[in-house]
Amino acid sequence: MSYQLRPALRRIATLKQLLRLSLISLAFSLPAQASDQVLMDTVQQFLYQETQALGQEVMIDISPPSPHLPACVAPEPFFPNARQSPLGRVSVGVRCGEASRQVRYMQAQIDIIGNYVVAGQDIDRGTLITREMLSQREGNLGDLTAQAITQQDDIIGMVAQRNIRGGNTFQAHDLKAPQVVKRGQRVTVIAQGTGFRVSREGEALADGAQGERIRVRFDTRELVTARVVGQGTLVIDF
Template identity: 30%
Template sequence: MAKFTTQALTLLALALPQISLAAAGPNAAIRQQAEARINQRLQEAGLEASSTQLQLLPPRDVPACPAPWQVEAADTRAFSRMRFTLSCPGMGWRGNVIVRAAVSARVAVAARDLRAGETLQAEDIAWEERPLADPADLFGRAAPPQDMQVRSALSAGQPLRRRQLQPPQLVKRGAGLRIVARQDGIEVTVAGEALANGRQGEIIPVRNLSSGKTIKARVSADGEVNPVE
């Protein structure tokens, strides 16, 4: 069995971190950054990834870096082509790395054929694993699209996309409504009249029936609006 002197063991111990770093290379740092960006966008969209596969396309002639690699996101809008900047501190070397990500998650899909104008109920929504291109346009279990209205007809199994849905119409032009003002724990309600149709979150003109004045108000609930400045 080979024997090592104390000096040889010390030199070997000092070399191990460098050997480990050299063996790992920059790929681990790139993967970590790519996965972090993907997870951030999924969380913002209320989605959970079922699977993520990454293909790294690093630049040619990547040097050996004595210090930990630094990775910065340059463009991560499209999962199919994310771009990162790879650099080695102290050497002045920089290069671009392309990462192609194939990401899938369980998203909301139409449980049946839907007609334009229908309001989604819980039984109209199913959950299936689908590949993701733009997670912000899809719905996850954290925020299902229940009570949203369908803009145009959808087929069963078709993903429910935000651009294909709209908030329900809660106020009709000419109908009576409640104008509710809240401030510092105080709530004041007066009768009003809608001067336009309004969906949840929209700002429409309404007439205060007590004063006769026309104000702008945000639709907050069925038959209710809140004044805006």
């Protein structure tokens, strides 16, 4: 029985392959205008999915593909830079063709109307920022600089590195994490790994903010580098 089925199975596999090749050929034979529209619609949907949670209203303007390029079969959009913020002028990569062997790039302008945080008052350099110092504003997030911080949770608890005028947005270089360890301070260093955890006291040789790595000197004059995890506490992971 299995022997009799093998020719039939081979014919089915051959028909599937021919159908796949026919669909690809059909895509290439589409009028350039129709193929470009499929590409534009696919990129539009991709950008909308990436940005719909960022604000109340999303406006996307995509530059049409070059008429000198071949049709893009089965387009798969992606951001060339995974850390790219989907705001303002952005570049979108698109994989095309069988096995996504071809890659092209398109440009788009993304404008998002939403809320962002500004200083609710003048803030002096060195001030620890609290919720009461912040205010909300609505506008086009695409008009903000790439360094602008729009969420209050990323601002509260930070320290101003320069004077900030009321009504201004917060830039990444405006803020720094507060120092939770001071140079010369007696600190606890916890060494931990699988199945063990020990602690020793030492002296911090530099100021340190949460997450920073600084050097610590023990009473034995031994020097280690440890990660700041809290007020007067550092960790060495093994």
